[in-house]
Amino acid sequence: MTKSYASSTRPALSDVCVEIAKGEFAFLIGASGSGKSTFLRLLLREDTPDSGTLVVAGHDLTRMKSSSVPAFRRTLGCVFQDFRLLEGKTVAENVAFALQVIGKSRRTIDKVVPETLEMVGLAREADRRPHELSGGEQQRVAIARAFVNRPLLLLADEPTGNLDPETSEDIMLLLDRINRTGTTVLMATHDRHIVDRSRRRVVELVDGKVVRDDDRGTYGVDR
Amino acid sequence: MAVTFIASEVWQGLRRNLSMTLAMIITTAVALAMLGAGVLVVMTASASQAKYDYLNEFRVYVDRSISLEDPDCTSACGRIRAELEATDGVASVEYKNPRQTYDEFVELFSSTDPVLVESTSPDALGSRFTLTLVDPTRAESVAQALADVEGIEIVQGQGELVERVFSVLDGVRNAAFTIAVVQLLATVLLIANMTQIAAFTRRTAVGIMRLVGASRWYTDLPFILEAVIAAVVGALLAVGGLLAAKGVFLDRVLAEAYRANLVERITTADILLLAPVLVAAGAVVSALTAWATLRITVRH
Numbered sequence: 001m002t003k004s005y006a007s008s009t010r011p012a013l014s015d016v017c018v019e020i021a022k023g024e025f026a027f028l029i030g031a032s033g034s035g036k037s038t039f040l041r042l043l044l045r046e047d048t049p050d051s052g053t054l055v056v057a058g059h060d061l062t063r064m065k066s067s068s069v070p071a072f073r074r075t076l077g078c079v080f081q082d083f084r085l086l087e088g089k090t091v092a093e094n095v096a097f098a099l100q101v102i103g104k105s106r107r108t109i110d111k112v113v114p115e116t117l118e119m120v121g122l123a124r125e126a127d128r129r130p131h132e133l134s135g136g137e138q139q140r141v142a143i144a145r146a147f148v149n150r151p152l153l154l155l156a157d158e159p160t161g162n163l164d165p166e167t168s169e170d171i172m173l174l175l176d177r178i179n180r181t182g183t184t185v186l187m188a189t190h191d192r193h194i195v196d197r198s199r200r201r202v203v204e205l206v207d208g209k210v211v212r213d214d215d216r217g218t219y220g221v222d223r
Numbered sequence: 224m225a226v227t228f229i230a231s232e233v234w235q236g237l238r239r240n241l242s243m244t245l246a247m248i249i250t251t252a253v254a255l256a257m258l259g260a261g262v263l264v265v266m267t268a269s270a271s272q273a274k275y276d277y278l279n280e281f282r283v284y285v286d287r288s289i290s291l292e293d294p295d296c297t298s299a300c301g302r303i304r305a306e307l308e309a310t311d312g313v314a315s316v317e318y319k320n321p322r323q324t325y326d327e328f329v330e331l332f333s334s335t336d337p338v339l340v341e342s343t344s345p346d347a348l349g350s351r352f353t354l355t356l357v358d359p360t361r362a363e364s365v366a367q368a369l370a371d372v373e374g375i376e377i378v379q380g381q382g383e384l385v386e387r388v389f390s391v392l393d394g395v396r397n398a399a400f401t402i403a404v405v406q407l408l409a410t411v412l413l414i415a416n417m418t419q420i421a422a423f424t425r426r427t428a429v430g431i432m433r434l435v436g437a438s439r440w441y442t443d444l445p446f447i448l449e450a451v452i453a454a455v456v457g458a459l460l461a462v463g464g465l466l467a468a469k470g471v472f473l474d475r476v477l478a479e480a481y482r483a484n485l486v487e488r489i490t491t492a493d494i495l496l497l498a499p500v501l502v503a504a505g506a507v508v509s510a511l512t513a514w515a516t517l518r519i520t521v522r523h
Contacts, residue, residue, distance in 0.1 A: 044434065069436075070436040070437060070438045070439070071436060072436070073433075073434060073435065073436035074435065074436035075436075076434075076436075078434050078435075084427055084430065084431060085427075086427060086428055086431070088235070097428075097431065098431065098435040100228045101228070101431075101432045101435060101437035101441055101442075102435060102436050102437055102438075102441075103225050103441070145431075145435075149435065
């Protein structure tokens with residue numbers, strides 16, 4: 001697929017052809033401006049490619065009607081570098097929010113939220129507010145919120161970007177655990193250390209083109 | 224679940240944006256009170272109009288000789304009648320023969336001036352036509368058209384006076400409506416602004432809702448409801464304001480006019496009848512404004 005923006009002469013993504021299998025864990029690497037964010041935006045159906053096809057979890061996003069987008073997004077989970085937690089809500093309320101806004105019943109929420117908090121290791125912090133937590137803990141809340149609806153695909157945009165190496169390692173372990181439940185994980189990152197240690201699939205973008213797609217790759221040299 | 228959740232979002236939204244909410248309530252109240260006042264003036268004006276209809280009539284007195292020769296209005300008087308009926312702008316023609324006009328005279332003056340009645344013989348008065356006009360404001364042109372008809376004397380109605388009274392009422396109504404329109408415009412802009420600010424302050428929550436697959440309605444509804452609640456409270460204040468204005472000010476100012484039966488009374492029932500219209504207008508305008516603002520400014 002190809003995607004251009006009016007503000008730039010060079011396409012943001014040019015003839016990108018990638019297939020990520022169900023249940024896979026893949027890193028998306030590349031310098032700033034290489035097209036990683038555009039790639040994730042297209043997967044989230046925040047935008048559509050200019051040409052080509054894009055199929056996510058069985059849905060052809062290039063032909064999807066706007067009215068079907070919310071239902072499609074319920075099959076995805078998203079985690080960001082800046083956590084994006086709601087300060088006015090407790091940890092449990094932040095996680096529950098993702099279910100409330102898609103109309104889940106209180107019974108479901110009361111059952112699933114504690115389970116998910118348990119899974120990310122924050123069962124005891126349920127009633128605390130985000131600002132009372134460390135960065136790593138906040139990211140765990142964000143991951144819990146992304147995972148609480150058991151998505152088919154988890155998109156993580158620089159999830160360790162604001163965290164120290166040790167905490168980043170914990171977050172990686174958590175994402176790995178989620179991956180082992182069958183959820184496909186695609187993680188955009190700049191974190192050389194994590195990519196090198198994980199030895200997972202690595203897709204590298206340079207100027208909107210896929211220059212490398214290694215099965216058990218590393219971050220690479222001189223980058 | 225959905226109802227509880229949206230209700231709590233709305234409550235928090237209104238509280239967090241308190242000053243803006245208050246501003247919107249006040250502006251809506253003023254705009255709708257003006258609109259209500261305009262409607263009440265129109266209602267009163269048209270109800271009062273009937274009281275003044277008789278002033279618009281033309282009285283056409285037929286020469287005494289013709290009257291006495293032709294009391295049944297078939298020959299000479301009949302021709303005058305035909306001419307009157309054929310005149311442009313005349314809506315109806317009513318005939319009273321000399322006997323009837325005398326009876327009318329007697330009835331009118333027997334109690335106040337019996338001497339006058341005593342000294343007037345039954346054949347002293349001629350017959351008379353009463354004309355009503357299609358459009359009272361065109362009385363002058365009708366008077367000109369009738370000037371050439373022989374054997375009659377015309378007494379024009381008080382159309383001009385009525386016109387003046389109603390032009391004052393029309394002016395009051397137009398002023399109220401103009402202020403209402405300007406106020407409504409300000410209200411619409413304020414609602415749009417309030418919705419935008421509310422959506423901006425809660426952009427993280429809206430963004431999360433969008434990403435986890437909340438439907439557009441789920442995302443928009445709290446904002447729309449906030450605007451509607453503020454507008455409905457404003458509308459209720461407007462109704463309260465109109466009732467207070469009636470009790471404290473209007474009834475006192477118009478007391479004389481009411482007593483003299485010059486103006487139709489504005490009743491509490493009139494205002495209460497108007498209340499649902501104002502509430503509905505406030506709710507619809509605010510809902511549409513908030514909805515359109517979200518469509519334009521919030522990406523989904």
